[in-house]
Amino acid sequence: GAVVSQHPSWVICKSGTSVKIECRSLDFQATTMFWYRQFPKQSLMLMATSNEGSKATYEQGVEKDKFLINHASLTLSTLTVTSAHPEDSSFYICSAVLPGGPDGELFFGEGSRLTVL
């Protein structure tokens, strides 16, 4: 089946620094990827839709300048948390749409846990 991989799995950084998280579709080309944020014991909150070759579409309330998304190739989308603060600590998950695949059957990465000190 289609595989999506995230890197790093976990990262610890100091407050004020920027962190980049990668989401790769390993065996298919994904024109559309989604980024989610998951708080402990809470749901996945959709942050943005990443489209290859164009600007990401952010959900209401998500700061574009804080969470930079780049989808420069058909197999890679990156999420950069800029000037990270402790409140940005969370579990970030990406998913990819398999072109031609059934609607709604997304393929998810393993998630990246960010801890900001």
Next chain:
Amino acid sequence: AQSVAQPEDQVNVAEGNPLTVKCTYSVSGNPYLFWYVQYPNRGLQFLLKYITGDNLVKGSYGFEAEFNKSQTSFHLKKPSALVSDSALYFCAVSPGGSGYNKLIFGAGTRLAVHP
């Protein structure tokens, strides 16, 4: 506002017994409904979905779900639970239209199956 509710944080079941994980939704129109499962340290995996047709849909690993339009519910069921079914289960809904892949997730229900 569109939303998905999973009223139980955790469901405990003995192995071999039937299990039910509840989900209700509030979405306009005719949504697509999904169940995903998350095992520890792994990404979410698709279990099953309802689009149209028979209200009882069957999915992976022996799971099934029943769509009830009048109650706006989509409960996940399995006739006989296995210890290996222990995981975090998410109900999700897609509002449909042009955004079928844009899913709204419930908070998740942790299923614990005891030997």
